[in-house]
Amino acid sequence: MNLPATARSPLITLVGPPNSGKTTLFNYLSGNNFKTVNYPGATVEYSLGKFQSKFSLKAILLDSPGIVSLIPNSPDEVVAVKSLYSHPELGPPDLIIVTVDASQLSRHLLLVSQLKKSNFRIVIALTMVDILQRKKLAIDTIKLGELFSCDVVKIDGRSGKGVDNLISKVENIFSSMNHKSTESTRANFCNDTNDLIDTFNKIEKIEAEVLINLVDPSQLPNISKANKQLRILIDPKSKIECNKIDARTLKIDRILLHRIWGLVTFFAVMTLTFTSIFWLAEPLISVVDSLFSLLSSESLKLFGYGWFGDLVANGIISGTGSILVFVPQIIILFLILGLLEDTGYLARGAMLIDKPLSKIGLNGKSFVPMLSGFACAIPAILATRTIPNRRERLLTIFIIPLMSCSARLPVYALLLAFILPSDKSWLGGFLLASIYIFSIVASAIIAGIINKLRNKLIKEEDNSSFILELPAYRIPKFKVVIHNTITSTTSYLRKAGPVILTLSLFLWMLTSFPNINPSIDKTGLTKDEILNLTKAERLSTSYAADLGKIIQPIMTPIGMDWRVGVSLIAAFAAREVFVSSLALIFKVTSDETTLQNSIVSAMRNATVEDTEQKLFTASTIIGLIIYFIFAMQCLSTIAVSRKESGGWRIPILQILIFTAAAYVFTFISVNGLRALGWD
Amino acid sequence: MKSASQLKLGEKVVIKNIDSSHPSSRRLLEIGFTPGQEIELINSSVFNDPMAFSIRGTLIALRRNEAGCIKVE
Numbered sequence: 001m002n003l004p005a006t007a008r009s010p011l012i013t014l015v016g017p018p019n020s021g022k023t024t025l026f027n028y029l030s031g032n033n034f035k036t037v038n039y040p041g042a043t044v045e046y047s048l049g050k051f052q053s054k055f056s057l058k059a060i061l062l063d064s065p066g067i068v069s070l071i072p073n074s075p076d077e078v079v080a081v082k083s084l085y086s087h088p089e090l091g092p093p094d095l096i097i098v099t100v101d102a103s104q105l106s107r108h109l110l111l112v113s114q115l116k117k118s119n120f121r122i123v124i125a126l127t128m129v130d131i132l133q134r135k136k137l138a139i140d141t142i143k144l145g146e147l148f149s150c151d152v153v154k155i156d157g158r159s160g161k162g163v164d165n166l167i168s169k170v171e172n173i174f175s176s177m178n179h180k181s182t183e184s185t186r187a188n189f190c191n192d193t194n195d196l197i198d199t200f201n202k203i204e205k206i207e208a209e210v211l212i213n214l215v216d217p218s219q220l221p222n223i224s225k226a227n228k229q230l231r232i233l234i235d236p237k238s239k240i241e242c243n244k245i246d247a248r249t250l251k252i253d254r255i256l257l258h259r260i261w262g263l264v265t266f267f268a269v270m271t272l273t274f275t276s277i278f279w280l281a282e283p284l285i286s287v288v289d290s291l292f293s294l295l296s297s298e299s300l301k302l303f304g305y306g307w308f309g310d311l312v313a314n315g316i317i318s319g320t321g322s323i324l325v326f327v328p329q330i331i332i333l334f335l336i337l338g339l340l341e342d343t344g345y346l347a348r349g350a351m352l353i354d355k356p357l358s359k360i361g362l363n364g365k366s367f368v369p370m371l372s373g374f375a376c377a378i379p380a381i382l383a384t385r386t387i388p389n390r391r392e393r394l395l396t397i398f399i400i401p402l403m404s405c406s407a408r409l410p411v412y413a414l415l416l417a418f419i420l421p422s423d424k425s426w427l428g429g430f431l432l433a434s435i436y437i438f439s440i441v442a443s444a445i446i447a448g449i450i451n452k453l454r455n456k457l458i459k460e461e462d463n464s465s466f467i468l469e470l471p472a473y474r475i476p477k478f479k480v481v482i483h484n485t486i487t488s489t490t491s492y493l494r495k496a497g498p499v500i501l502t503l504s505l506f507l508w509m510l511t512s513f514p515n516i517n518p519s520i521d522k523t524g525l526t527k528d529e530i531l532n533l534t535k536a537e538r539l540s541t542s543y544a545a546d547l548g549k550i551i552q553p554i555m556t557p558i559g560m561d562w563r564v565g566v567s568l569i570a571a572f573a574a575r576e577v578f579v580s581s582l583a584l585i586f587k588v589t590s591d592e593t594t595l596q597n598s599i600v601s602a603m604r605n606a607t608v609e610d611t612e613q614k615l616f617t618a619s620t621i622i623g624l625i626i627y628f629i630f631a632m633q634c635l636s637t638i639a640v641s642r643k644e645s646g647g648w649r650i651p652i653l654q655i656l657i658f659t660a661a662a663y664v665f666t667f668i669s670v671n672g673l674r675a676l677g678w679d
Numbered sequence: 680m681k682s683a684s685q686l687k688l689g690e691k692v693v694i695k696n697i698d699s700s701h702p703s704s705r706r707l708l709e710i711g712f713t714p715g716q717e718i719e720l721i722n723s724s725v726f727n728d729p730m731a732f733s734i735r736g737t738l739i740a741l742r743r744n745e746a747g748c749i750k751v752e
Contacts, residue, residue, distance in 0.1 A: 068706070068709045068710055069709045071705070071709070073705070073706055103736060103737075104735060104736055104737050106711065106735050106736075107710060107711040107734075107735050107736075107737065110709060110711075135736075193697070193699055193704070193705060193708055196705070196708045196709065196713070197708065197713050197714060200708075200711070200713045243717070243733075243735055243736045244736065245721070245733045245736060245737070245738060249738070250721065253721065253722055253731075253738070257722040257724070257731065259724075259725055262724070262725075263725060347740070351724055351729050351731065351740040352724050352725070354724070354728070354729050354740075354742070355724060355725065355726050355728045355729070358742070364729070364740075465702070465703045465706070465742065465745060466729055466740065466741065466742045466745070467703065467706060467707070467710065467739065467740070467741055467742075467745065468729075468739070468740045469710075469737060469738070469739050469740075470731055470737075470738040470739065470740055471737075472737075
C-alpha cells in the first residue's frame, strides 16, 4: 500500500504533546480543508488535510494524536506511534513539524530529542511565546536550532503570526531535499527509566542555554534583533524563572480550585452551561422545527398525498429535520465547551470531579463527554476518545445514554402536561428538574453496579490513572472557538446524519406500509380531516402496528396497550418522534390551540380497547416517564456506540440492561402506584 | 520516605526518585517528574484528591495514589 515518496505529494506530519497548540496550528494551516479518519482497525482518530491554497505549498498534512513521548503507554498510543514511523497508507513522513510550548521547554523537548534520535527530519514550531513573555523570558531560536540541527520558528497558530516563516522554511527544506527520503529508523527506546532521566538532564542544559532573561520588557517587539545584544545579559537565574508558574494562573486558581469556592464556581458554571443549552437553543429549535414542518406540508401539496409525497414529506424531510433540530443545541454545547476549554477551565472541572467519578469506575476525563450527553448522546460518545484508559472509556460510553438528552424533552413536556393541573403549570419546571436529578442519580448507581461487576461485563485491565495538565489561563480567541465549533458540528452531521436518516426512512416504511393508501369513508369530511384520517389509518394498519400487537402482552403488565407500543417503536428513530406518533395513532386533529393540548385531550379520552377503562392515568404517565429515563430508545446511539466501542458487546449490553431496567422500573411504579390507589 | 502525596499546600520539595513499581511511573517521568526537580503542591481538590503540583513551570493534576509514588527529600 505504501506509495513511493516520489509518487505523491510530500507528507508532513504534525507531532506534539497535548496542549502544545498542535491542533490549532493544523486548523490554521489546513483551513477547513481536512477530513477526520480512523487508523485502520482502531478507534484512534487523526486528521488528514492539505495546506490552504494561500500558502501555495503542495503537501499532505497529517495531524496525529497528541503524544508525550515516543514510548507508547496505552493501546491507542501504540497505534499513534507506529503510524508516525510509517503510516499504514501514506508511508513514512517526509517532514515532521513538532510543536513545542516555549513556556514549557524542558517538558516538551523530550519528544523533540526522541524524534531526533529516530532520525526524523524535523522543524520545531515554538508556540505560546506570549506566555513565555509574561514570565519575562525570551528564547534564542537560532541557538535552539543549532543544538538540535533543525529549523526553529516561533508561531501563533491562533493569529497566524509566524506561519509564513514556517512555510518558507518548509519550502526550503523540500527544495534542498533529495527525493530519496531518508529512512527514519526506529530508535530503540528501552524501558529503562535512567535513559529518560539522562535525556532530561541534557534537555535541562539546552534549556539553560537558549532561554534569555528579559531585563527590559519594553524591548519585546524587537526581540529577534535584540537577541544578540541581550545574550550577554543572560541571568543565571533564568532557569528558575522559567520554572515559575504563570502568576495570573496561580491567582485565578486560588479561587477556581479553592476547596469551597472551587466547587461553588464549578456548579455555577455547570448550571449556566445547562440553562444556556436549553434556553438559548429553544428559539432556534422552534425555527428549525417550523421550517421543516412547512417544507413537509408544502412538499405534500407539491407531490400529492400518495406514497411518494408521503415519502418525501414524512420520510426524507422529517428525517432530515429530526437530525437538524438538535443542531442548535449541539452548536451551543460545542461553543460553550470550546470557550471553557480555550480558557483552560475544562481541565480544572475534570480535576474537581475526578474523585467522585472514580468512585463509580469513571474518570475526571469522563466529565466532558457526560456533560455533552445532556444535549445528545452521539457527540458525547465521540468525545470519549479523550479518556486514555480503555475500561473507563467503555464504561463512560455505556453510561452516556442515561444522560437525559434533549430528545427526551418534548416527551417529558407532553407527559408532564398530562398529569399537571392547568392551574399549576409552574410545577412543570420543578418536576422536570427532578427528572434530571433523578436520571443523574440513577445513572451514577448503574455505573457503580456495572463497575462492581466489571470483570464480568467490561473485560479490560488497564491502569486507572488521572494525570492531567492544567494549562495556563488564556483569554479565548473567539475565531478559533467558532472555527472548532463549526468543525465539530459538521463532523457530527457527517457521522450521525446518514445513520439517522437511514433509520428514519426505515421507520417511515415500517409505519407506512403495507397499507399506504387506506380506503376511508370520506363523506362529510374536510380535506384536513381526510388527510389526518388517512395517516391514522395507515399507521394503525402498518407493520409497526403489527409489531405493536405482537408486543401487546408485554405492554399490558405496565398498563399500556399496542398503540403506545407502536409509538415506542417509532421513537427508536428519535425519542421525540413518540409525541408525533401518539398524535397520529390517537387520530389527533389540531382543533385546540396547540398540538400538545390536542394530544393531551385525546389522551385523556383514550380508553383501553373494548373497555371503558381509561388508558392514560397518572400511574401510566409516571410509568412512561420512568421508561424514557432508562430505555435505550435511540438507534443512532446504538450505531455510534458500536463504532466507538469497537464491537457489539457494549451496545448489546446497553440495550439489554437499559431496556430491562426501564421495563422493570415502569412495571414497579405503575403497579405500585395503582396498589396505593393513586391511579 | 516521604512522598508527594503527603505535602501540605505550598510546600516545596525536591524529587528524590520515582517508585518504578507503580504503573504510572514512566508516564510521570515523561511529563517531567524527574529526580532533582523541585515540585510544589499548589492546589488540592476536595478530599485532597487529585492534587495539583507545579513542575517545570506548569501545573499538573495527579491522583493522590500517583503522587504517592513520587518520593521526595
